[in-house]
Amino acid sequence: MYVLCSDVLCRLCRCCCATGRWPAVAGGVVLITTKKGESGRVKVEYSGTLTVKTVGLMPELMNIDQWADGVMTALENDGNTSNTWYTYAQLAKKYKGSYLDLHKTSSPFGSAAFTDVHDFVFDDSVNWLGSLFGSSSSTEQSLSLSGGSDKHSYRISLNYLYDGSTLQYGNNNNQRYNFRANNSFKLTDDLTLESSIAYSRQEQVAPSRITAVLTTSMPMPGLPLTTIDGKAYAWGTWGSPVAKVEEGGDNKLSVSAINISETLKWKVNDWLTANANVGYNTSSAWRDTYENAVTFYNYTGDTAVLSDHPQENSKYTETNARTDFYSFSGFVNGVKTFADKHNFSLTLGAQYEFKEYKYFGVMAKDIQTGIEVVNGAGQVYLSGNEQKYQNANLSYFGRFNYDFMGRYLVEAQARYDGSSKFSSKNRWDLFYGVSLAWRLKQEAFLQNADWLHDLKLRLSYAEMGNQSGISNYDGVQLYGLHTGSGAYVGDNKLSVITTSGVLASDSRSWERIKNYNVALDFGFLGGALTGTVEAFLKQNNNMLVSITYPGTLGDSAPKANAGKFKDWGFEGQLNYRGKIGKVDWHVGGNLTFTRNKLVDFGGTTVLKSGYASTQQDYPLQSIFGLRYGGKIQNEEMLAAYVKKYYPNNAVGMPNNLRVGDNMYCDENGDGVLDENDYIYLGSDSPEISYSFNAGLSWKGLDVNVVFQGSANRFIYRGIDNWTVPFRANYTNSTTASLGNTWSPENPDAYYAPYTNDENINKYNYQASSLTSQDGRYLRLKNVTIGYTLPDKLLKKTGFIQGARVYATGTDLWETSKIKDGWDPEAARQVSGTKRYPFTRNFTFGVNLSF
C-alpha cells in the first residue's frame, strides 16, 4: 500500500522525500498519520516533478582487441591453442570493424567448427553494457483539495506517477495512479468520525525475457545488437538479447488496491475517551506474461536462422494474487490531572488483525500475439504455485503514563499477543516495557542556565514479540497436491502429493526481542545547537533460526526458537542553526555504529566459504574464507606449496596449479588446508553509517546538501563471469583485470593469469581476504536548490497563494574502495533485477498552492 510523501504528516517526511526510502525500522513500528483538512476556505495544492535519470557507476567491458588478446592468453596459459576459440580470436582482431558473410565467403574453420553460424561479425562499436542502458525520465503530478467547515473537513488528493526505465530496449515503465479522500465529520459534540478511503492502481510493464539482458555473462565484443536492417540477430544458438526484450513479449503487472480506514472517537466525559477503528485493505495483482515466438536472422537479414522460442513453445502466463487485510481495534483512554502537577493517563484496548492471501496461475503454449487474454493452441498448465493462506493476530494492550509537571515522565506498557501461526499451546505471550524521561532543563539548578537550552535524559526498556519468517500453520506436517507436475507416466504427467519440505514444528513460539535504550537530548546556544546521543542494545534470546541437521533427517528442520542474538551500538546527532545577516543556515550530521552477533546458533554450525547468513559468534551475513598469502612467484614456490598442501586439501586446490595462482595460509597450522582455516572476513551490513547535511536559505532561496556514507562493510561478489575474467571463452569480461594480472613484473596483482580451467578459477576466486572487498563509501546523496516566490509577486496574480520551484540532484557523486566498477551499494550477486545500474537523478519540481 503506497502512502505518498505529500500526504504524510510526520517528522520523517524530509528524509523520505530526499532519499525515496523510509528509514529502516526493524522490530519497531512507524506510525503514519495522513494530512487532514482544516476548516476554512478551500485550499488547492499542486506539485509536479520531472526527473531525468542517467546511468551511474557501471564497469567497462573489453573491446575486441583487449578481449581477443585475453582469450588467446588464457588458451596459451592452458596449453590449449588448438582450441577453435584461439583461431576465432585471431580472426576477430583481423576483421575488427567489419564482418564475414558465410553465404559469400567460405568459413575459415571449414567444417571443423562453427558449422551452425551464417556469419562472423566483429562490430567494435557495440558496448553491451553502455548500449543497453541509458538515460530515461519520470514524472510525478499531485493535486489536492482541502477545506471544510466546523462540522466537516476534508482533503482529497490525486496523484500520478510515471517512471521510465534506463533499459533502452523493450517496454519498461511503471505507472501509478492514486486517489485518497480523508474526511472528518463531527457527528455530535462528543462524537467524531474520521474516514480515510484510498485507491491506488499500478500498471507496470517490463520485457518478459528481461533476464536475457540481466545475466552474469555478457556477449563477446563484436556481436551486433541487431541485423544490418534492424531485425533480430542470432549467431548460432545465441540470440541477441536486444531482440529478446524488444520482440519477446511483455510482462504486465496490474495492481489495484483499496484501503479503507474508519475511526470513531467518542468523548465519553471530560476524562474518558473511547476510540474504535475498522480497517480494510484489499489488493489484487494480475500479471500477464507473454513470451512470443521470435525468429532471428543472419547479419545481412536475408535468412532466418533461429527460432527462440519456436511457435510451439511460445507461452502465455496469467497469474493473480489477492491479499485481503482486516483490522479491528478499540481502546479507551482516561486522562486525569491532580493538583495541577500530577498527570495520569491510562489506555486499555484490543486489536485483531486478519490476513488472507490467495494465488493462482495458468499458462498456455502456442499463443497468438496481440491477444491479451490467456490463449494458446498447445498444452495448458497450472502454475504449480497455487496457494491460499490466512493468519491472524489478536492482542490486548495497555499503557500507563505519569508525569510530574512535565519534568519527570514515566510510561509503562504491556501487551498480550497471540498469533495464529503457532500451535495453540504456544500461541500467547506477554510483552512489557517501561520508559523514563527526565527533563533536566526544568530542574531548579539548571532552569536559569542560559548556556543550556535543553537537556533531556531518556531511558527505556521494551519488549517486542516477533513471529515473522515462519510458515503459517504450526503443529502439523503439511502436504501439498501438485497437479500434473510429476514424471511422465501413462498419458500425462503424474499428479503428486509431496511434503512441504519442512518438518512440522510443535514447540516454537514468539521471539522476545528486548530493547534497551538510553538517550540524551541536548540543546545549547539558545537552541541553535541541538543534538542527541543514544546507545542501544537489542537482545533476542529465543530467535527463530533455521538449524541444519545431518542430511539423514530428510526434510529440512523447521525454524526453532534456538538462537540467541545481540545487536548493539550507539548513535549521535548534532545540528546547528545559525543566521548571518539575512541568511539562515544550518549544518548537521549523524553517525551510527552498530554491531551484531549471533551469540548462539542453537545447533551445529558448518563452516563454509562465502556468505553465511547465520554463523555462531559472528554477525549475520558474515563472509568466511581463507587468508590470502600472496601469489606463487616461481616454480620452486609452486612445487613446495603443492607438495605441502595439495594432499587431502578441502579448499578446492587443483593439482594443476600454476605460477601466478593464489597461495592461502594454513591458519591453524595443522598442515592441511581445509574449512578449519577459514577466517572471518567481515559482513556486508555496514557497521558504521553516517550522513551530514548543510544548507542555507536567503530571502526565497534555499539550498540543501546531504552526504551519506558507510564504513566497516565488506562485499564478496562470488564466482561468476563478472568476477573471473575469461571464465568462458565465449563471453566478455570487464576491463578490471587489464594491467592488474600477475606477471613477474607485477607480482602483487589481484588477478591470476587468465585460464578457462574451472577448477583453478574456483580456487583462485573463492572467498578470501583478497576477494572480500572493502565496501566503504561516501556519496553525495542529495543537492537541492529551491526558490519560493515572494508573496508580493504572487499577490499580483491574485489566485496563487504560494509557489516554490526547485531542482534536486540525487546520487550525483560517490567515492568508494570498490574496485570492480559496480556501485558500492550494488547487491553482492550482480545478476537478475539487481543488475539495473545505479542511476543519478536530476529532478525539477514545482509546488503551487491556490
Next chain:
Amino acid sequence: MNMKLSIRILSVALASLAATSCMNLEPKSEMGDNMVWNKADNFQLFANQFYGWSRDFGAAVGDGPYSDYRSDLVATSSINVYSQGTNSIPASDGNYTSLYKRIYYTNLLLKHAGEYASPQDIAVPVAEAKFFRAYCYFELVQLYGDAILLTRPLDLDSEELHAARNPRAEVIDQVILDLQEAAETLPETASEAGRLTKYAAQAMLSRVALYEGTWQKFHNGGADATTNTDRSTSLLTLAKDAAAAVIQGGKYKLFYNNQLGSDSYRYLFILEDGIQCNPANVGKSANTEYILAHRHRTGDALGTNITHGMLANVCYITRKLANLYLCSDGLPVDKSPLFKGYTGVTDEFQNRDNRMRNNMLRNGDTFWSNDGKWRTSWTDEDKKNSHTADVRSNSGYQNRKWCVERQATDGYEAMDFPVIRYAEVLLNYAEAVYELNGSITDADLNLSLNLVRQRINSKMPKLSNAFVEANGLTMREEIRRERTVELVLEGYRIDDLKRWATAPKEMVQDQLGVQVRGTWFETNWAAQSRPLNADGCIVLYSDRQWDDKLYLYPLPSDQRQLNPQLGQNPGWEN
C-alpha cells in the same frame, strides 16, 4: 448515554474481540497429516513422486557420478577431475543429501502404510516405495560404500542422526530384501506405461547382486580372482536367479526392426512418439526392450541438450573405446586378419562390429542433426540436405549415439532414457553365471549374451567355449567387452571398473585419440596441435592417477561437521 451503559457496551465490544476461535485457522492450500494418510488413493499420489528419481539423460550424457565422462572411455574439452583421479573433498555433496531426502520420503510412506487399515489396497504404492528405497540405498553404497541405514523416518531428536555408518553388507541386504518384497507385489505388466513391474524389480535385483557379488569377489581376491567368498557366491546366485526370472518371463525382447536392419541399435535410443524419428517410422510402441524408462513427452523441455551435447566432436571418443569393438569375425583388432589397420581414415572401421558404426561417425559419413540439417522426407532425398562428417577435430573419433536426426529445439528431444533395459539383464546373467562357476556353458551364452552380440551382427560367430579356446581369448574378457560395448555412454563403465577392481590398471592409461603418425591424418590434419605419444597417437589427457581411495567418493565436510560419527572413507582422511 450514561456511564454504566457505555461501559457495558465497551466491555461487550472488547469481549467479542476475545472470541479466540478466530485464531484457530486451518491450512487452505495444503493438507495436514490427518487428511493425507487415510485414503488409499493418497498413498498412490504420494508414491507418484518417486518416478522422478530414476536416472535420466543428465546423469549419462552430462557429468555425474555415473557418467562415462568419469571413466576411461570418453573425454571432453575440459579436464574431468574425477576421471583424472584428482577430485578433492567437497564442502557439500548434493548426491548425499538428495538421496537421504528421498529415502526419508519412502520411509514416511512405509511408516504410514504400516498403520493403514487395509494393506491390500495400498500394495502397489508400498512396493513402489520399497523399490525406490532400494534404488536410493544402492546409489549410496555405490558412491560411499558404508552408509547409515534407516528404515523409518527420523525425528529432530533421533539418535540415528548422530550414528556411525552401517557396513555396506547390511545396506545391500536391506536393498535385496526390499527388491524381493517389491517383486512379489508388483504386477507383471505395468498398469500404465512407465510404471514399475515385477520384472523391473527382478532386473534391478540382478544389477545390485551382480555389483556387490563381483565387488566382494574382486576386492577380496584381487582383480584376477577365480574363487568366490561365501558372500559373493550367495550374491552371484541371487543375481543369476533374478536375471533368469526376467528372461523366463518372456515379456521383453531386444529391439530389432527389419527395415532399419543393422541400424536398429542406433535407432533404439532415439525412438520418439508423435513425430517420425527413423526411416521405418516406428515409435515407442515398438520398443520391447526398455524394462524401466524415464519417459519424456514431445513438447516438454528435457533440461539437457542431448544431440547438441553429444554429436560429432563434442564428445571425445578415445582410441581405447574404438579398439574395443570386435571385428566382424568375432576377433579383437589385434588378432583378426580382417582388421584393415589405421592408415586410411576409414580403414579401421572396415569389417567391424556394426555397433561401432552405429555409435561412431566415420569420415565422410552422411549424417543429420537436430538443427542445421535434419531429415524431412526420410528417403534418399534427405542426402541433399545433410552434413558430411569431418573427423579432423579433437580426438579424431566422433560420436553419434543418442543423437536425433529430426528437427528439434535443443533440449526438446523426446526419447526415453533406459533406466533398465533387457540387454543389461542378459549380460548380467552371463556374467553372474561365469563368475559363479568360473565357466559358462554355450547354452547359457546362447540364451543371453549371444542375443545381444548378434542383434545387429547376425553374421558374427557366436561367443562359445570353442571359439574362445581356438582363438586364445579369455571368456571373462569377452563377456566384459560385450558389456562395455553394448552399454557405452549409458552410465555403467566407471562402476564396472570399480567393481571388477580393474580401475587401477585401466584408469591410469593416457586417454588417446587417433593415430596421426603414418596415417591419413598426418598429411590431412595440419591444425592438429595436441602432443603425440610414442606411437604417434594424439594424447588427449595424460598424468592420470589412481589411488585406491578413489573407489569411493569422500564424504562431504558439512555432513562430517554435523555428524562427527560419520567418519570418512579410507584414504580420504587427513
